[in-house]
Amino acid sequence: MLRQKYRMTDICPPSITRSSCSSLWRALSNGWSKFLQNIAWSVGNGTSIRLFDDVWIPSLGPLYAYTREPHFASLNISITDLVTEEGKWNNTAPETLFTDQAVKHFHNIKCPNPLDGDDRCIWRWTPKQCFDLKNAYTKLAESFWALKQSIWPIIWHLTVPQRIQLFLWMAQQQKLMTNVERCRRNLSNSPSCPICCNHAESILHTLRDCDFPKQVWSKILPEPLVHPFFSMNINQWLPCNLSSNFLHHSLVIPWKLIFASFVWKLWKCRNNYVFNNDGASEAEIIHRSIAWAKCYHSNIPPLTGKPVQLLSTNPRWIAPKPGWFCINVDGSISASSQLGKIGGLVRNTEGDWIVGFTKTTGISNILHTELWALYEGLKLSWDFGFERLVVYSDCRQAVELLNDHMAGSSSLSLVRAIDRIRRRSWITEITWTSREVNRPADRLAKLADPLDFSLRIFNEPPLEVTLLVDNDKSTPLERNPHPSQIKSSRPTGNPKNSLTLILKKDS
Numbered sequence: 001m002l003r004q005k006y007r008m009t010d011i012c013p014p015s016i017t018r019s020s021c022s023s024l025w026r027a028l029s030n031g032w033s034k035f036l037q038n039i040a041w042s043v044g045n046g047t048s049i050r051l052f053d054d055v056w057i058p059s060l061g062p063l064y065a066y067t068r069e070p071h072f073a074s075l076n077i078s079i080t081d082l083v084t085e086e087g088k089w090n091n092t093a094p095e096t097l098f099t100d101q102a103v104k105h106f107h108n109i110k111c112p113n114p115l116d117g118d119d120r121c122i123w124r125w126t127p128k129q130c131f132d133l134k135n136a137y138t139k140l141a142e143s144f145w146a147l148k149q150s151i152w153p154i155i156w157h158l159t160v161p162q163r164i165q166l167f168l169w170m171a172q173q174q175k176l177m178t179n180v181e182r183c184r185r186n187l188s189n190s191p192s193c194p195i196c197c198n199h200a201e202s203i204l205h206t207l208r209d210c211d212f213p214k215q216v217w218s219k220i221l222p223e224p225l226v227h228p229f230f231s232m233n234i235n236q237w238l239p240c241n242l243s244s245n246f247l248h249h250s251l252v253i254p255w256k257l258i259f260a261s262f263v264w265k266l267w268k269c270r271n272n273y274v275f276n277n278d279g280a281s282e283a284e285i286i287h288r289s290i291a292w293a294k295c296y297h298s299n300i301p302p303l304t305g306k307p308v309q310l311l312s313t314n315p316r317w318i319a320p321k322p323g324w325f326c327i328n329v330d331g332s333i334s335a336s337s338q339l340g341k342i343g344g345l346v347r348n349t350e351g352d353w354i355v356g357f358t359k360t361t362g363i364s365n366i367l368h369t370e371l372w373a374l375y376e377g378l379k380l381s382w383d384f385g386f387e388r389l390v391v392y393s394d395c396r397q398a399v400e401l402l403n404d405h406m407a408g409s410s411s412l413s414l415v416r417a418i419d420r421i422r423r424r425s426w427i428t429e430i431t432w433t434s435r436e437v438n439r440p441a442d443r444l445a446k447l448a449d450p451l452d453f454s455l456r457i458f459n460e461p462p463l464e465v466t467l468l469v470d471n472d473k474s475t476p477l478e479r480n481p482h483p484s485q486i487k488s489s490r491p492t493g494n495p496k497n498s499l500t501l502i503l504k505k506d507s
């Protein structure tokens, strides 16, 4: 509506400032340059994207910073100028224009295609390339966060309820509403302690130095801690006690849990007394605090032991039903080079090898690499003329994205392209499978040559996967049930295991 009102025809103009406008539009104009820094292009037909000046490789930014010769950056060319007549990236142009590092990112971007529709603006920083308020806030605020405060992990790793963690955090930030703080905010005239009336009611006074807490602490404090305990300032007192693993001699509980339990109870007790005139005795506070500390201590999960087994069944490859073919695809990221590698294999209902592929996709994230595997797998299967195809991937996120009814308008160009392939005149199902079952595809992906960005086809299984394929073939094969039966026939109880969608012929 605002775009219409202000006649904003460009998707992403450099400025949206107008001489006369509403206060909303003015606010948008003020933040526009900051907003633009977080926006990138998702490649469709490529016609809107300038090769050097626009951000279309989200992790790199504008490519003028990566040219081999500085004067290249002044060339006014579109990314479509690097596409051949066959619709593929020009083999030599990227290597001529850009540094080796940039070229590795380049091959992760899907080539523009006139059928892919207009280029789209996307949020640059999330794997799904969708705007996310949390991520936007992080990008705006992270430069002035005090990330290195050592008290953060100390408090947030304590095995106490979240409300106590929050209370400790407020105390550390000196935000507890004591009379000193209320005076500072002009909410009160007197900072003095309403109980002893002798001192200002600061956080330390409330939790340690007033008569009542002082007596409580002196009854519970282990002897070696007494002197330092009462001599520290607030910035030392909380971190020091909350990180102490000193085992209380009679309770056999780490001191930090006892301490957290006591400060919380003392704070609650004081509030109850001041606002409700309802006090508690020292004995009651000590008894309750220790009981809770024991409870927190016994709730700590054991550090060792077997992880919980989620699937009780023995997962194995399921053969497609007669008349169908199946393809298992997988993608992985090399830990050293960050290059994505993909692989996949097509089998028939008897488990026979039909065709396989591998490819290196460029520097990428795992979701994008898995989508590449699905894209290349589907393209190859279409070229082979299969009419019915089940696709197995072990990436739940990718399967969900592709089975979403809005896949055709996704921010991710690969999702849009896959959706377009699926709408051709054939029937495809995309289904999640476990990693264990997907091992042949995983092994194939790892065979991809990191120096070769072209697709490599295998008409026979490579030696490294022969055994895995034979193994799947030799185990009794279970026919892939009709999609409508999948939910009731799988005993795992997880409905996400049967994510499946059939796209009917539309032409």
Ligand SMILES: [Zn+2]
Residues within 6 Å of the ligand: 193, 194, 195, 196, 197, 198, 199, 205, 209, 210, 211
């Ligand atoms: Zn007092």
